[in-house]
Amino acid sequence: MIVRRYQQPVLNYIGRMVREREMALDFSQEVFLKVYASLRSYRPQFKFSTWLFKIASNFMIDHWRKKKIPTLSIDAQPEGEEDCPPIQLPDQNPSVVRQFELKELRAKIDAAIDKLPLSLRELFVWRHVNGFSYEEMAEIKGLPLGTVKNRVFQAKELLKKLLEEPS
């Protein structure tokens, strides 16, 4: 029952993190095995999905550490990050984003997500692919709400910048 209920959100999360279907399926299986193995440690006062995604997130952190990814650690604070983001005002130049068809834009976003630093990618995927609330994400990561909001904001703006870069 647990697997059927959460297989799609877990696969969507891991799939967007690794971008390889077979690897995503293997990792998702491993996450569910870890969930079953740790069921005794689950406390009902916490939301089950929060607990499950904490396990999934830790699994991904272990994976990146084993791979010794030279980019930012998934839990590292991005450069210049503060709880209160700097004032961001709209660009005065028109964006190319609106010139793309929706299908084309989806493909570009899919590729651009892979270029986001891990700490931003994970939160962006949770917020805009899995549809988590900022509060849920803050609980899963054990981070202040302001930090989570700021990172998601940075992810979105970086994504927009990546989409505007000439391919």
Add this chain to the structure above:
Amino acid sequence: MICLKLERLYAYLEGDLAGRDKKAVEDHVASCPACREALEVRRVLLQAAETLPAFEVPGDFARAVMDRIAPERSKAKTSGWLMAAAAGAATFAVAFVATTLITGHTLSQLVLGLNRFLWSNLQGLTSVLTKGAKYVILTVKTLIQIAGEVLQILNTLTSFIGPETQIVFIGATVLLVLGGGFLWSRRFSTERNHEE
């Protein structure tokens, strides 16, 4: 005119603003082309991100996970059964050896004796069961015959009486039974009161 912060535009797009805050953004965007463009770009971007195709989950994914979880459980179950079977076999062996030592009979004599004992009891049990079945069948047959006779008599009697008379007769019988029951219960309760 001071342009809106991008955080505010995202908060508007994600439905985090309400009332006056929401209205303020809408009013500003209506009169500021730069903010309007910025809002639209981010709306398109979020819409595309939120409608990315989901990774297809194979139909047997859950089963594959459970198969990897289950071996541990089934192993535990199997070992439980094996333990029970081994314990049973060990008890039987000990009892057999003890009986052999106490009675002084050989193994073949004991097996033969056990066989004879089981066979004679089985024969006795079979004959008892057969007799019981015969009596049950005979009783059922007799009851069916009696019910048939009673129905025949009722059929003959009702052929002489019209349907209206039959209804009156049945109604009177029901009334008599109910009235009799009522009177009997009253008498019974009065007697009990006297006794008390």
